[in-house]
Amino acid sequence: MYATERHQHIADTIDRVGRVSVAGLARDFGVTTETIRRDLDALEQVGRLRRVHGGAVPAGQSTAAESSLDERLDRNAAQKEAIARAAFALIPPTFRGSLLLDSGSTTGRLAELLITWSPDQPGAGVDVATNSIPLAARLHAAANPHLQLRSLGGAVRGITGAAVGPTTIAQLSDIRPDLAFVGANGVSAEFGFSTPDETEASAKAAMVHAARRVVVLADSSKLDAESLVRFACLDEVDTLITDAPPGPELREALADADVQVVLA
Known part of the structure; x- marks a missing residue:
């Protein structure tokens, strides 16, 4: 050739x-x-x-490049919907405890599913915390009586609608959610989980450290990709939900780090 x-x-x-x-x-x-x-x-x-x-x-892909939340809503929509449904399966009607939702388009789809959640026993419910202003507003407007909403404060980033900064991190350090759903812009064998913005990376890192179980939601376009700032090493995350099998190098690294990979 x-x-x-x-x-x-x-x-x-x-x-x-x-x-x-x-x-x-x-x-x-x-x-x-x-x-x-x-x-x-x-x-x-x-x-x-x-x-x-x-x-x-x-050529246009940069570790510092970042799209707005609105721009990401329809990108890989089918994959994100499948990932959100696989994540929602981790919150069955028998679930008792607390959730933490990161800002993002895939976690936004999970929030839409969460609006429909109901327990298997009367009077039971779920505590839901989020640093996403749009997700908090949507969950509040839905008025699901089975969801107790906790909105985390801080400086709000216009591009993502996420509360970030020292106030957000301090609030995250004071809670211990049972299950955290965190988004990522990159998942790499060498670099781990990453995102373009330093302040959001700090908030995501605080979520990872706060939760008893950490689930990262990332469609396959994020696999083998690296963004500017790492927020977690592979071994700090329990589960990765994605829509396609990782490549050989990443698959081996995830297995070595004991990360469960769920294909949606």
Whole structure:
């Protein structure tokens, strides 16, 4: 295969999958890793991709890039709905205890399902805490008598509607929820769980440390991706709910960290 053909195949794969690895491309093409690195360098120079450790990602993908909550609502909607339903299955009518909901589009879908929750016995209920102003408003408006809402305060980030900062972290340090559902922008074998903004990373880290059980909700576009700030190592999370099997390296790292992977 000529270099131009490899370049086109690599660019098409980046557009379709969102990431390529040097080792994987060398194996697929039957060439050396040095040849693939030269291919990636050439494609980066013309703006077709961006080099990262071990491979490449789309040119517009930056560890600091962040979309607004509204922009993310319809992105990978079917996958996020499936993930939310798998998460909701962890809160059966027999559940007794407290929940913590992170800000985000997938946790937002979980909140919509939570509105319908009812216990198997009269008088029972669930305590729900969240740092998301939009989710708190939605849960409050639903007026489900079985849900006791706890809205965490702090400085509100306009792009996500999440309360962050010292006030939020102090409140999180004073609670011990049974189950936390946390979103992530990146899930990496080497870097762990990450997000673009430092203040949100601090809030997510506080959630991870506060909860008895931590469940990360991340669609497959977040797998093998890294954002700017790590909020948890793999071994600090109990369960990852996603919509597609992780790649070999991430799968092995999750298994070594004893993270349960649930496919929605």
